[in-house]
Amino acid sequence: MKSLDQFCLDRLGELDAQALRRRLVVTNRGAEGRAARQGRAVVSFSCNDYLGLSHDPAVLEAGRSAITSHGAGAGASRLITGNHGLLPELEAALASFKGAEAALVFGSGYLANIGIITALAGSGDVILLDELSHSCMFSGARLSGARVEKFRHNDTADLGDKLKTAAAGAGQVMILTEGVFSMDGDLAPLPGICALAEAHGAWLLVDDAHALGVVGGGRGSAHAFSQPCRVPLQMGTLSKSAGSYGGYVCASRAVIEYLSNRARAFVYSTGLPPASAGAALAAVQRMAADPALCARPSELARLFTQRLGLPLAQSPIVPLIIGDAGQTLAISAALLEQGFLVTAIRPPTVPAGTSRLRVTFSASHDEADVLALADAIEALLPADFAAP
Numbered sequence: 001m002k003s004l005d006q007f008c009l010d011r012l013g014e015l016d017a018q019a020l021r022r023r024l025v026v027t028n029r030g031a032e033g034r035a036a037r038q039g040r041a042v043v044s045f046s047c048n049d050y051l052g053l054s055h056d057p058a059v060l061e062a063g064r065s066a067i068t069s070h071g072a073g074a075g076a077s078r079l080i081t082g083n084h085g086l087l088p089e090l091e092a093a094l095a096s097f098k099g100a101e102a103a104l105v106f107g108s109g110y111l112a113n114i115g116i117i118t119a120l121a122g123s124g125d126v127i128l129l130d131e132l133s134h135s136c137m138f139s140g141a142r143l144s145g146a147r148v149e150k151f152r153h154n155d156t157a158d159l160g161d162k163l164k165t166a167a168a169g170a171g172q173v174m175i176l177t178e179g180v181f182s183m184d185g186d187l188a189p190l191p192g193i194c195a196l197a198e199a200h201g202a203w204l205l206v207d208d209a210h211a212l213g214v215v216g217g218g219r220g221s222a223h224a225f226s227q228p229c230r231v232p233l234q235m236g237t238l239s240k241s242a243g244s245y246g247g248y249v250c251a252s253r254a255v256i257e258y259l260s261n262r263a264r265a266f267v268y269s270t271g272l273p274p275a276s277a278g279a280a281l282a283a284v285q286r287m288a289a290d291p292a293l294c295a296r297p298s299e300l301a302r303l304f305t306q307r308l309g310l311p312l313a314q315s316p317i318v319p320l321i322i323g324d325a326g327q328t329l330a331i332s333a334a335l336l337e338q339g340f341l342v343t344a345i346r347p348p349t350v351p352a353g354t355s356r357l358r359v360t361f362s363a364s365h366d367e368a369d370v371l372a373l374a375d376a377i378e379a380l381l382p383a384d385f386a387a388p
């Protein structure tokens with residue numbers, strides 16, 4: 001037997017050898033997409049704060065005033081005494097913005113997925129999920145005890161085949177995907193997926209962590225197509241474009257009532273702190289009132305892809321797939337030297353051999369920032385770089 005420390009040190013050594021070891025770096029973020037990192041003032045293209053709302057004066061004031069009136073913490077789980085007044089207000093604002101009957105706020109997006117999936121699926125059921133789905137959907141799916149099967153990324157033909165087999169069984173079938181894929185920036189083909197789900201009676205959950213506030217006029221992926229798609233479980237986070245913290249799901253009243261009784265990550269976890277809820281509420285109100293703000297990050301992403309001759313961005317996320325982890329780190333380090341923060345994304349966050357620079361744009365960047373970054377990246381890309 002190894003000692004606990006030796007076990008950890010051995011594993012870390014393996015990660016080091018593959019350029020896959022990760023380290024915490026202090027990054028102090030400021031307004032306007034600026035940050036301080038490793039003693040350097042940088043423009044960050046690695047935040048999910050797509051609308052710059054984490055530093056918006058009205059959002060900050062809402063957070064402060066929530067602390068003043070409700071305290072620093074919720075004090076208990078929601079079903080006991082942790083349901084302070086800002087939470088139902090936030091849920092009403094989310095449901096109204098997204099055009100759903102009701103909403104439920106969780107402690108985080110990660111907890112929301114774990115809670116929703118395990119409450120709705122169990123042994124005897126089948127969960128079909130896009131192979132590039134976020135880690136927390138895989139965690140929820142495995143934890144549920146259902147049979148878990150991946151379908152090829154955004155491939156409705158493959159999903160259709162797997163759905164036929166799954167729907168012939170006795171249990172329920174759930175389909176899980178992301179509205180805007182977090183590491184690739186592409187959109188799920190929701191019109192096709194919704195039609196398949198309806199045809200087979202499967203329950204569709206779409207994770208809009210990177211879609212809320214940025215596609216479909218800010219209302220998310222179900223609204224990003226010429227016809228609104230009927231997505232019965234629209235899940236998302238308040239930690240990205242909403243600039244705060246917390247997770248949510250928008251659904252029918254029946255589903256929300258059930259989840260508030262049976263989603264363990266909701267029932268047995270403390271309510272979201274007032275400051276986070278108050279700030280998120282102000283952010284959602286701002287999104288609903290300002291579609292031009294919601295359109296801005298994707299406009300800047302398109303400016304960037306046009307400048308580099310890449311396929312036109314579909315969202316504020318643009319991946320530049322380098323492949324090798326070490327080479328990706330070296331480009332990221334060279335960009336940091338020039339004042340641009342673009343972190344390297346490596347396995348296991350992305351599949352082996354697809355290490356990448358993940359560039360994210362925010363409404364708080366200006367066009368000069370974007371063009372300067374494009375020119376710096378162009379000079380650093382390997383000669384054999386080819387866009388997908």
Ligand SMILES: *Cc1c(COP(=O)(O)O)cnc(C)c1O
Pocket residue numbers: 108109110111134136178182207209210237238239245246247
């Ligand atoms: C960030 C993210 C989550 C987790 O949300 P948190 O609120 O940060 O826990 C879930 N799904 C996707 C696709 C994400 O990108």
